[in-house]
Amino acid sequence: MEKVTVYTKYDCVQCKMTKKFLETQGIPFREINIEEEIEYVDELKADGFRQTPVVSIEGMPKFSGFRPDVLKKISA
Secondary structure, three states: OOOEEEEEOOOOHHHHHHHHHHHHHOOOOEEEEOOOOOHHHHHHHHOOOOOOOEEEEOOOOOEEOOOHHHHHHHHO
C-alpha cells in the first residue's frame, strides 16, 4: 500500500509537477482525481484545502501545492 496519496484535477500544472517529482524519485503513490471521484471534494474542503494537488503522506500533515522541499523528506 502506498504511503503517499495525491489528490489531483485535470489541467493542474502543480499536480503534474508533483506526480513527475514522485515518479522521478521512485516514490510510489496513489492518485485520486477529484473530478472523477467527487466524493473526496467535501473531505478536502472540510480539511481547509481549496486547491490541488493535496498531498497526503502517512504520518505527516496534508499539504497542498507543489512542495519539493517536503517531498524530498520522504525520498530520503
